[in-house]
Amino acid sequence: MSEPLLQAVNLHCERDHRTLFRDLSFSILPATLTRVEGPNGSGKTTLLRVLAGLNDNADGQVLWHGEDRGASRESFLRNTLYIGHRPGIKAMLTPLENLQALTAGRGGCPDSALRQALAGTGLSGFEDIPCRRLSAGQQRRVALARLLVADEPLWILDEIFTAIDAQGVEALERLLVQRVAEGGSIILTTHHDLRVPGMERIRLGDSDHEEVSHGL
Amino acid sequence: MGSDLSAMKAVMLRDIKTSLRQPQDLLNPLLFFILVVMLFPLGVSPEVEFLQPAGGGILWVAALLSVLLSLDHLFRHDFDDGTLEQLMLQPQPLFLLVLAKSIAHWLLTGLPLVVLTPLLAVMVHLEGNSIGVLCLTLLIGTPVLSLIGAIGAALTLGLRSAGVLLSLMIIPLYIPVLIFGTGTVMAAAEGAAVAGQLALMGAFLALALTLAPFAAAAALRISLSNG
Numbered sequence: 001m002s003e004p005l006l007q008a009v010n011l012h013c014e015r016d017h018r019t020l021f022r023d024l025s026f027s028i029l030p031a032t033l034t035r036v037e038g039p040n041g042s043g044k045t046t047l048l049r050v051l052a053g054l055n056d057n058a059d060g061q062v063l064w065h066g067e068d069r070g071a072s073r074e075s076f077l078r079n080t081l082y083i084g085h086r087p088g089i090k091a092m093l094t095p096l097e098n099l100q101a102l103t104a105g106r107g108g109c110p111d112s113a114l115r116q117a118l119a120g121t122g123l124s125g126f127e128d129i130p131c132r133r134l135s136a137g138q139q140r141r142v143a144l145a146r147l148l149v150a151d152e153p154l155w156i157l158d159e160i161f162t163a164i165d166a167q168g169v170e171a172l173e174r175l176l177v178q179r180v181a182e183g184g185s186i187i188l189t190t191h192h193d194l195r196v197p198g199m200e201r202i203r204l205g206d207s208d209h210e211e212v213s214h215g216l
Numbered sequence: 217m218g219s220d221l222s223a224m225k226a227v228m229l230r231d232i233k234t235s236l237r238q239p240q241d242l243l244n245p246l247l248f249f250i251l252v253v254m255l256f257p258l259g260v261s262p263e264v265e266f267l268q269p270a271g272g273g274i275l276w277v278a279a280l281l282s283v284l285l286s287l288d289h290l291f292r293h294d295f296d297d298g299t300l301e302q303l304m305l306q307p308q309p310l311f312l313l314v315l316a317k318s319i320a321h322w323l324l325t326g327l328p329l330v331v332l333t334p335l336l337a338v339m340v341h342l343e344g345n346s347i348g349v350l351c352l353t354l355l356i357g358t359p360v361l362s363l364i365g366a367i368g369a370a371l372t373l374g375l376r377s378a379g380v381l382l383s384l385m386i387i388p389l390y391i392p393v394l395i396f397g398t399g400t401v402m403a404a405a406e407g408a409a410v411a412g413q414l415a416l417m418g419a420f421l422a423l424a425l426t427l428a429p430f431a432a433a434a435a436l437r438i439s440l441s442n443g
Contacts, residue, residue, distance in 0.1 A: 086298025
């Protein structure tokens with residue numbers, strides 16, 4: 001039961017001659033929430049992009065269900081949901097069209113469920129208005145509505161609390177806790193003070209002090 | 217297989233919808249095409265003796281340049297708003313999704329150029345048979361331009377302004393298509409058989425359809441890795 005979903009083995013990443021992380025190994029178990037912590041520029045987003053398979057510039061291995069991810073790429077992609085800084089919301093499309101397009105490649109989702117998800121993020125009445133007319137927070141909510149219809153066992157979420165108001169943050173926290181209780185795994189970064197019982201932590205940005213001072 | 221096709225359809229639909237809602241991106245290459253062709257009679261010579269033999273070449277060059285002009289948009293918006301990341305993380309093979317985007321690009325730029333061509337061809341005094349052959353070469357040739365262009369657009373995605381580099385990289389790859397396209401039109405004007413040349417252009421298209429999406433997908437992975 002506690003076989004790890006995703007394992008990172010000796011990850012090492014440099015960017016612009018600066019070591020972001022090295023010898024970084026950890027496992028993501030089912031039904032856990034893992035928070036990547038560290039100051040700005042410590043490589044949190046890079047780590048999440050490496051885990052999601054968007055960034056190939058890191059050395060080391062990422063294992064999916066104990067196998068090398070390259071070999072089981074399709075299974076990995078099908079079972080992982082990544083929402084980044086730029087969540088893939090098209091300004092010219094309506095929230096509903098955006099969700100349709102984003103879920104189409106993952107088996108699709110009936111419109112009624114998508115409308116319900118939009119209502120669940122407080123966007124009822126805005127389903128058919130182009131996203132460019134919505135506020136920044138509302139556009140983030142369109143992206144987050146995906147979480148309400150997502151059944152992927154692993155979620156990789158980069159700064160999802162950005163531009164979300166207090167009530168939204170609270171609802172989102174509840175959603176994450178509920179998700180973990182249902183057996184989903186989440187790895188995320190946030191500067192928001194997240195309170196989730198049993199949260200795992202990965203700390204970045206401590207290992208490279210020596211490197212930096214050496215360079216100076 | 218079915219899920220691959222429906223994912224491709226969704227990508228094409230999204231691209232077509234977004235483009236139709238910002239028509240200036242759509243109209244720019246078309247206007248450019250018309251203007252370039254119009255300037256030749258004004259700037260060089262309005263005589264039939266000049267325009268008739270040169271017409272096929274003028275239209276081909278203008279079409280090529282206007283496709284080139286539209287290439288930077290192919291992945292740029294998707295890169296900026298994160299759509300490209302989501303495409304890469306879809307379980308379908310990335311080259312199929314790139315193929316879908318290339319087809320959408322052709323439907324939105326290449327095909328309208330082909331539709332406008334008969335009108336402009338009459339303006340440069342081309343004759344009936346030549347006009348038909350010219351349309352046919354553009355119909356086969358413009359998808360090749362979109363497909364090859366996708367490679368260049370994907371490679372230059374990480375750069376702030378890709379304009380000049382994109383042109384320098386892509387134009388040499390466009391030259392064979394241009395030579396065969398205009399050659400076919402000239403042969404048709406002289407009354408020669410063109411079936412062989414058209415078949416050769418068809419081979420270009422087959423080659424581009426099967427190989428270019430792979431190259432473009434690989435280029436996208438590199439560009440996004442650094443993004």
